[in-house]
Amino acid sequence: xxxxxxxxxxxxxxxxxxxxEARPAVRATTxxxxxxxxxxxxxxxxxxxLVVFALFSWYxxxxxxxxxxxxxxxxxxxxxxxxxxxxxxxxxPLFATAWLNTLEFTAVALLLGFAVPFVTAVLxxxxxxxxxxxxxxxxxxxxxxxxxxxxxxxxxxNPGPGLANATLGAVGLPGGAWLDSSSTAxxxxxxxxxxxxxxxxxxxxxxxxxxxxxxxxxxAELDGAGLFKRLWHVTIPQTKFVLMVLLLLQIVATMxxxxxxxxxxxxxxxxxxxxxxxxxxxxAFTYNxxxxxxxxxxxxxxxxxxxSGAYLRLTxxxxxx
Amino acid sequence: MHRTPARRVAVLAAVAAxxxxxxxxxSAEQPSGGGKVxxxxxxxxxxxxxxxxxxxxxxxxxxxxxxxxxxxVPHEGFMDPKTFSAKLAGGQLEDxxxxxxxxxxxxxxxRQAADITDxxxxxxxxxxxxxxxxxxxxxxxGKVYGLPTANYSMGLLYNRALFSKAGLDPDKPPASWDxxxxxxxxxxxxxxxxxxxxxxxKNNQGGWHLVTWAYAMGSQIARQEGGKWTADFNxxxxxxxxxxxxDMRWTDNSMGDKQLLEATDVQRLMGAGQLGxxxxxxxxxxxxxxxxxxxxxxxxxxxxxxxxTLLGGEGYMINPKASPEKIKAGLKWIDxxxxxxxxxxxxxxxxxxxxxxxxxxxxxxxDVYTGDTRTKQAELKTQHANVPEKNxxxxxxxxxxxxxxxxxxxxxxxxxxxxxxMQGVLTNKDADIDQLLSDAEAKVxxxxxxxK
Numbered sequence: 001x002x003x004x005x006x007x008x009x010x011x012x013x014x015x016x017x018x019x020x021e022a023r024p025a026v027r028a029t030t031x032x033x034x035x036x037x038x039x040x041x042x043x044x045x046x047x048x049x050l051v052v053f054a055l056f057s058w059y060x061x062x063x064x065x066x067x068x069x070x071x072x073x074x075x076x077x078x079x080x081x082x083x084x085x086x087x088x089x090x091x092x093p094l095f096a097t098a099w100l101n102t103l104e105f106t107a108v109a110l111l112l113g114f115a116v117p118f119v120t121a122v123l124x125x126x127x128x129x130x131x132x133x134x135x136x137x138x139x140x141x142x143x144x145x146x147x148x149x150x151x152x153x154x155x156x157x158n159p160g161p162g163l164a165n166a167t168l169g170a171v172g173l174p175g176g177a178w179l180d181s182s183s184t185a186x187x188x189x190x191x192x193x194x195x196x197x198x199x200x201x202x203x204x205x206x207x208x209x210x211x212x213x214x215x216x217x218x219x220a221e222l223d224g225a226g227l228f229k230r231l232w233h234v235t236i237p238q239t240k241f242v243l244m245v246l247l248l249l250q251i252v253a254t255m256x257x258x259x260x261x262x263x264x265x266x267x268x269x270x271x272x273x274x275x276x277x278x279x280x281x282x283x284a285f286t287y288n289x290x291x292x293x294x295x296x297x298x299x300x301x302x303x304x305x306x307x308s309g310a311y312l313r314l315t316x317x318x319x320x321x
Numbered sequence: 322m323h324r325t326p327a328r329r330v331a332v333l334a335a336v337a338a339x340x341x342x343x344x345x346x347x348s349a350e351q352p353s354g355g356g357k358v359x360x361x362x363x364x365x366x367x368x369x370x371x372x373x374x375x376x377x378x379x380x381x382x383x384x385x386x387x388x389x390x391x392x393x394v395p396h397e398g399f400m401d402p403k404t405f406s407a408k409l410a411g412g413q414l415e416d417x418x419x420x421x422x423x424x425x426x427x428x429x430x431x432r433q434a435a436d437i438t439d440x441x442x443x444x445x446x447x448x449x450x451x452x453x454x455x456x457x458x459x460x461x462x463g464k465v466y467g468l469p470t471a472n473y474s475m476g477l478l479y480n481r482a483l484f485s486k487a488g489l490d491p492d493k494p495p496a497s498w499d500x501x502x503x504x505x506x507x508x509x510x511x512x513x514x515x516x517x518x519x520x521x522x523k524n525n526q527g528g529w530h531l532v533t534w535a536y537a538m539g540s541q542i543a544r545q546e547g548g549k550w551t552a553d554f555n556x557x558x559x560x561x562x563x564x565x566x567x568d569m570r571w572t573d574n575s576m577g578d579k580q581l582l583e584a585t586d587v588q589r590l591m592g593a594g595q596l597g598x599x600x601x602x603x604x605x606x607x608x609x610x611x612x613x614x615x616x617x618x619x620x621x622x623x624x625x626x627x628x629x630t631l632l633g634g635e636g637y638m639i640n641p642k643a644s645p646e647k648i649k650a651g652l653k654w655i656d657x658x659x660x661x662x663x664x665x666x667x668x669x670x671x672x673x674x675x676x677x678x679x680x681x682x683x684x685x686x687x688d689v690y691t692g693d694t695r696t697k698q699a700e701l702k703t704q705h706a707n708v709p710e711k712n713x714x715x716x717x718x719x720x721x722x723x724x725x726x727x728x729x730x731x732x733x734x735x736x737x738x739x740x741x742x743m744q745g746v747l748t749n750k751d752a753d754i755d756q757l758l759s760d761a762e763a764k765v766x767x768x769x770x771x772x773k
Contacts, residue, residue, distance in 0.1 A: 074410035160578040
């Protein structure tokens with residue numbers, strides 16, 4: 001970095017002045033031109049992305065918000081209906097069920113989907129042999145298309161000839177009804193979701209673990225810390241930031257669960273796996289009620305925005321402390 | 322190379338303009354030069370169904386030859402509720418579009434189809450269509466928005482080969498629900514994962530079938546009083562149906578372990594020879610034969626035991642934005658392709674030439690007519706039958722004694738609720754039928770309250 005000449009006084013703006021030979025007026029013009037040039041290039045590069053975002057992301061979001069307050073048939077001009085769409089949703093008994101189910105999915109997915117990849121990453125990090133093989137094995141399901149995963153697990157969960165019950169039977173354990181029982185269907189879906197998605201999360205944890213300086217573990221070991229103490233006092237604090245970000249991302253993602261219940265259970269048995277997005281899909285594409293579907297997506301957006309805001313505020317306060 | 326800001330601005334403007342014009346370009350109107358009316362139509366079978374596709378394309382060519390002022394632009398596929406509204410919003414909905422009987426009520430309520438009442442006044446075939454089927458396409462003021470082209474009534478589809486194997490007489494399909502239960506028990510006793518009777522319970526299909534059960538038992542789903550609809554299925558008749566299903570599932574264990582099945586699942590089981598019976602219409606049989614390399618001799622369809630059945634079917638409606646010329650051309654196409662009485666025989670011969678089944682109460686001889694046309698079609702069908710008509714005789718005989726019921730209003734919402742009841746009985750050994758029905762009644766009433 002070029003240093004300031006001790007003989008030159010700092011500019012009134014506090015910005016450093018580079019040793020240039022041009023006169024001040026010419027210098028300012030050149031600087032302005034360069035800034036315009038730089039900015040034009042930057043905006044030019046951004047333009048395509050801005051157009052694409054505006055057309056395919058921001059416009060649909062705004063349209064969706066407007067639709068929440070309209071009745072549309074896509075033939076006549078939209079009719080403003082105030083909060084009618086929301087009232088219709090609140091009157092639907094499935095609305096509350098869908099939110100409770102989604103929260104249940106998120107809670108169980110956090111227990112499984114947050115802990116399992118972390119423990120797997122720690123174990124992979126400790127491995128001395130066949131590291132590459134196990135990493136590939138853990139990541140492999142991520143490469144399968146989600147619908148293929150769902151179809152595969154439908155077969156695994158088949159209460160008759162399915163792999164799950166066959167395996168349990170082989171070790172003398174009783175089989176379960178899995179997706180065919182309202183008490184186990186949701187947990188079964190969480191297992192599928194965790195299995196399918198943990199590869200990416202594990203890799204991120206693994207990368208975070210590998211940034212922890214070895215000296216910290218050595219010092220901890222010298223201080224007589226065992227495996228769990230090292231995990232508690234070194235690993236978790238050192239990966240705290242990654243853990244927090246992934247927690248937020250996972251909650252936002254699991255609240256939007258759709259593929260697994262759509263393909264595997266259709267929301268059953270007895271509405272036990274109807275999630276917010278599945279109900280939203282039904283309103284839009286089965287009942288063709290786009291107003292209510294948009295109202296529901298707006299409610300989900302608000303819920304996730306409030307949660308994310310609160311979470312960020314909380315974590316920021318904590319980290320500042 | 323030195324690039325000036327002005328040049329950059331020009332390049333950017335060009336790129337942006339190109340992008341915007343690409344995104345904003347309206348779909349081009351179909352060419353209609355030389356005074357020709359070009360209409361887009363759905364109903365073209367996918368190329369994977371080679372025979373049906375060939376027949377359809379030949380019909381388009383022949384129709385255009387007979388009507389040089391009409392240009393038919395066929396679009397592959399039928400009704401996809403997932404894309405219907407998006408196509409309508411984007412101006413991409415076809416001028417003539419296919420619907421299931423489930424769809425017209427809502428489409429009419431949302432004003433998403435053209436009023437064709439005046440246009441069909443001179444269509445001779447309209448008077449030969451069963452009035453109940455035409456009613457599906459009418460609003461409460463009697464205005465017509467579409468035409469039915471095929472229909473079915475739900476029956477009991479059974480595997481004749483498995484019937485024989487289980488010691489049952491395939492020529493005497495079950496005539497009562499007790500006989501259905503006994504036959505299911507015998508078939509499932511064959512072992513090797515053989516299932517006696519399967520029922521659907523996923524993605525609204527369970528609800529759709531429960532409506533069939535209710536009709537068979539003599540119940541209704543909804544009744545209208547003073548212009549207001551209320552649920553009408555929480556009664557002893559529907560309880561009896563659910564108790565029978567529960568007994569077959571849990572006491573007899575004749576319905577298999579895996580539930581949450583859809584139509585494609587039961588067809589796969591039937592096609593693989595692992596299933597004895599399910600509720601279905603005769604149009605399932607060609608699917609089983611074609612997709613699973615089966616034989617027509619191995620399948621039979623009987624009428625539903627009981628006093629009623631569910632009527633279903635398909636038809637065509639016209640885009641609400643279509644011009645009067647397009648409506649006229651579209652109706653001419655629907656009439657010629659699917660309905661005209663003088664084309665019944667050519668249609669049968671066209672299917673025979675392609676070795677397609679004739680004799681089933683399905684396309685190309687759907688049961689949509691009444692009066693002389695109905696009699697004429699029945700004679701031609703018998704004359705040209707190439708599948709064992711006796712396998713479907715009990716369906717045809719029995720149906721004449723059954724009351725045909727249409728789908729309830731707001732059908733998909735009602736089906737979504739009733740799916741639950743079906744799932745409860747089939748997945749929960751301790752399901753409380755009374756509770757399931759009273760919960761469903763409250764939910765269906767809430768769905769029916771939205772009927773406009």
